[in-house]
Amino acid sequence: MGVEQESPATRVSTPVDGVDVLGALSPSRAGDFMSCPLLYRFRTIDRLPEPPSPDAVRGTVIHKVLEDLFDLPAAERTPETADRMLVPAWEALVEQDPTLVEMLGATGGPETAAWLAHCREVLARYFSLEDPRRLEPAERELYVEALLDSRLLLRGFVDRIDVAPDGSIRVVDYKSGNAPSEIFEAKALFQMKFYALVIWRTRGVVPAMLQLVYLGDAQILRYVPDEADLLATQRKVEAVWEAIRLVAESGDWRPNRSRLCDWCAHRAICPAWGGTPPPLPERIVPVDLEGPDLPD
Numbered sequence: 463m464g465v466e467q468e469s470p471a472t473r474v475s476t477p478v479d480g481v482d483v484l485g486a487l488s489p490s491r492a493g494d495f496m497s498c499p500l501l502y503r504f505r506t507i508d509r510l511p512e513p514p515s516p517d518a519v520r521g522t523v524i525h526k527v528l529e530d531l532f533d534l535p536a537a538e539r540t541p542e543t544a545d546r547m548l549v550p551a552w553e554a555l556v557e558q559d560p561t562l563v564e565m566l567g568a569t570g571g572p573e574t575a576a577w578l579a580h581c582r583e584v585l586a587r588y589f590s591l592e593d594p595r596r597l598e599p600a601e602r603e604l605y606v607e608a609l610l611d612s613r614l615l616l617r618g619f620v621d622r623i624d625v626a627p628d629g630s631i632r633v634v635d636y637k638s639g640n641a642p643s644e645i646f647e648a649k650a651l652f653q654m655k656f657y658a659l660v661i662w663r664t665r666g667v668v669p670a671m672l673q674l675v676y677l678g679d680a681q682i683l684r685y686v687p688d689e690a691d692l693l694a695t696q697r698k699v700e701a702v703w704e705a706i707r708l709v710a711e712s713g714d715w716r717p718n719r720s721r722l723c724d725w726c727a728h729r730a731i732c733p734a735w736g737g738t739p740p741p742l743p744e745r746i747v748p749v750d751l752e753g754p755d756l757p758d
Contacts, residue, residue: 485703486607486615489656492702493649497722500739502706503715504728508740512727514565519555520581521638524677525621526551527585528636529602531594539594544585548578584638587680599634600625608663610696614703616660618653623661630670633657640678650674651685655695658687668692713742 495502504510527547531539556562566573588594599622607617622634633654642650654672662668674683709715717734731737 482613483609483615484613485707486617487699487703487706488616488618489653490618492656492699493652495702495706497720498718498726499706499709500715500717500732500734501726501728503742504739507710507743510728510740514559514562515725516565516577517639519562519565520577520584521636523548523551523555523581524585524588524638525603525636526555528588528621532597532599532602536595536598541586541589544589545582548581548585552578552581584677587677588636588675590680591675591677591682597624599623606657606660606664608660610663610700612700614700616656616663616699618657618660620657620661626670629667631661631665631667632671632673633661633669634673634675637674637676638678639676641674641676641681641683647683650683652695652698654685655687655691656699659692659695659699662689662692715739715742 491502491506494505505512527544530547530551531544534543563574566577601620601623604620604623605617606620607615609615620633621636624632624634626632635654635657637650651672651674654674658669658672668687668689670686672685672687676683717732719734723729723732723735726732729735729737731739733739
């Protein structure tokens, strides 16, 4: 679960033959830089490990259940079936990373039981928002990438893509937390516009709908993009990359103190909180500035 792990993008991305790629950027890492350049550095350059959190692991488990649910015949995609899939999904994750047990205390203890109960509550809310028996997604957990004319490679993972009979595309992303306030809504939509831009550049079709499914409070945020939206998103992404490049050249990775610091795993070494970051590597290769993705 930490940044020392290989990015799944490394295993599925395609070589960009004959092109001197400037670098690669995902919505997660772009969001890191816009929130706090020093956090971006810690995750992509220093590759500092981050302990898993119960909330992040809950999201991973629920995403896995919802992905696997659509492997079943439509009639079997019920709340009861999803509930039965929860514990095996958790156990499979623990098998991959046994240290996750330490996060919740002893296996089978009250902390684990309470955590799984919360997972069940969040998972049950999904069925109040959609009926998976009436859906046949075209793609799930799809890796997407697109090379812009600026030679910047955009990449990421989309939770679900639905394609209507008329070819219209809906991009769906699950969030295990609550819907954001209006102040943070634009930040949430940036990720979806990023994915829509990649799909537009690779398929030549602007998605008809972007849909964020918030399971924490059973809300759906929908947005209809157009070409002007996606062109603006492309300009923003390229501006973010240029800012990253300039900061990498100067070495001036400044922290941005905010409420997000309360959840940061690196607060102890952040100068905004009296800490000292590790020394920068002697040489930073721009194409390597995109580090492994973390769970959203």
